[in-house]
Amino acid sequence: MSHCEPIHRPAPVASSASGLRRVSLVLALIAIICLFFADLETYSANPWNELARMGAGLIAPNFWSSQVIISAVLNTLAFALQGIALAAIAGFLLALVYRLFWVRAFCAFIRAIHELFWALIFIQLFGLSPLTGLLAIAIPYAGTLAKIYGELFEETDPEPRNNLTTTKSLSTFFYTTLPLAWKPLTQYTSYRFECAIRSSIVLGFVGLPTLGFHLETALSEGQYSDAAALLYTLLALIATIRWWLKKSLLPIYLLAAIIYLPPTAIFHWSTFTQFFTVDIIPAPLRGAEVSLLGNSAAASWGVQSAELCDWFMSLWSQQILPGICNTLILSQIALVVTGLIALLCFPLNSVLFFKPLQRYCGDGLLIIGRTIPEYLLAFIALLLVGPSMLPAIAALGIHNGAIIAHLLGRFSDDISLRDDACHGINRYFYEVLPRLYRQFLAFLLYRWEVIMRETAILGMLGIGTLGFYIDSAFEEFRFDRAMLLILCAALLNIGADFLARQLRKQLHLKTTPETL
Amino acid sequence: MRLLTVYTALLVSLSLSLHTQAETFTFTAIPDQDESRLQERFGKVADYLQEQLNVEVKYIPVKSYAAAVTAFRNNQVQLAWFGGLSGVQARELTEGSEAIAQGYEDQFFTSYFIAHSSTGLSKPGAFPSEIRGKTFTFGSKGSTSGRLMPEFYIREYLGQAPEDAFKRVGFSGDHSRTIALVQSGVFEVGAVNYKVWEKELASGTIDLNEVSVIWSTPQYPDYQWTIRGDVDTRWGEGFKNKVQQALINITDPDLLAAFPRQSFVATTNDDYAPIKSTAIAIGLIDE
Structure with a gap:
């Protein structure tokens, strides 16, 4: 902190209420301004028709039409298990x-690129192979896990460490830091495993043989009974994790996953060198070596840098700038909608508002919202209202809102109210919300980066965010453009992450990693 | 150390996979319409080719036009049923590859512009300039009949890029979806492969009160089978010709109806020069 405060003063919790208010208001204001620039039209003439057909499908799931469900489930799990294992190591x-700056920067960079973008890159190198799926999950997850593990190690109680006489840092680490950090570390890793299953499902949308592959087919062909069967399978798979994911069984699962789906690849050196030495070099610079050999080297370099400038400027004005603007607009609106949904829904999972049975149902709803990946939710919403920002906002809001609501509900259980505390809406606004708001904002700011990442990726469904242009670049085999656009998306995420961290620090908001 | 073990395991399995996959002749197709139908269609073709070529033949499904081209380029598949544009792209990226057979109808293919009834447009002879300012959907971003040719004629007749000419431009992903989206009114106008339109019309999924054809483009060459240049070294001298003959010799009406084409005829890379120049003209590929 810039102004030195005496240590004995209480933490500036009370005084920063205005800070919380200010941040909330600024975020809300930004979102309202963004609303004016957002494309929120519904393009479907009759969404109710489609909704009725979806409803009919949900009531009558067809588990028998596709024999592929079992292999799709196994593939989904195999990718997730192998991916998370490699990422954890x-x-x-x-x-x-993690203390080293360049390690932190490297981790921030690899996790800023979404699994789907990694998959699109690796498909170029390894084809539609198991290795592609494995790496697409493992790389960004390694970045995230490194950050969380690193922070956990940093936050362990230094006392045991200081009492040791040895100076061997490795022994110190294994006998003091690691045991202290172990429990949250395993908890967080198992939570990330659930995320990895979701990622694995979404990878199906670009062609890997997971549940998402068949879900995409069934949904886009309007076979909602088949889609419902796959959706229920997905929900069951994730809802039952805590019963089948046992530490003692993990090595067996992992071995089975590797035997079932060996991480092989279609690999040719020529593809590899072609990709790195030609494909991703900006088009105007290709063949530069040849022309540099000529005697007019300086002149040709001048021409080339002018061409490079043109290449960049036209890309900037036609794709990068609109992509970034739309990504920002959409993510800011989605952030606020997420917050509203979370605040509206957390009582569903709170002992302060509902009796156990009602709460189970309420939390069930929240768990469904949290289990279905945003990408899938957006895909479904898109079928109903057409490709505007509306379905994307709904999907991001529901998924992230449900996650935060679930956590807030659990958090509110620890609040003890006086016996004569008021009930209903007064309890919500005067008793619970003020006590919860700090935690709420901490969760929300934590999801900011996640929402930004997902917003970019939703462009692949036809909404004008960066993902749209990245997808187009891959469709046109212009990998130079794709790489530059992915870099922009990554920088945007790193920026959001940085800003959120600064705000959290300034407002003294704390999130423990094992809850998110 | 554990990481090292994992990597060693990766490398070993990687090299093993190269050996085990050497014998199977694999092909794919662009996912231009409902996928379940593709599976049914190309499953039959795989059986037929296996019988004719005396090697194991496998069809692998892909999710996008680009994925089909990438699989071909990476030698994950050696033969592919491409559209005009994806074929050109694949042959540009894969040295020595050749177009060997096209459908009889692909010599003079066409795209239909279709419109929702609410637009009040119906079929005249000339280009319907009234579509300016409406919402418009193409098929896949890499489609010939659903994107390349329609976009070319839109630019020609409206004098603007589609993003500027229309209120909103979408990419439905495939032709079946284009029809569904225009029929349901999500988009007012769309461009669609005429063969898929006729097939869906015959199968009764199209309601002509909701959606109808308002224009058809001039003719151009479209779908073709393209094969990699190195197949002869892997499956023996003359393998490429054997594949070409097998495709041209398809007479089973069941197999042909699945495409639907009346027959397959020989073709060459040069037949697709017009497609390439069109793609260059609208900036889809670089010169």
């Missing part, structure tokens, strides 16, 4: 040196 190693 790599993340752990990176966390050991």
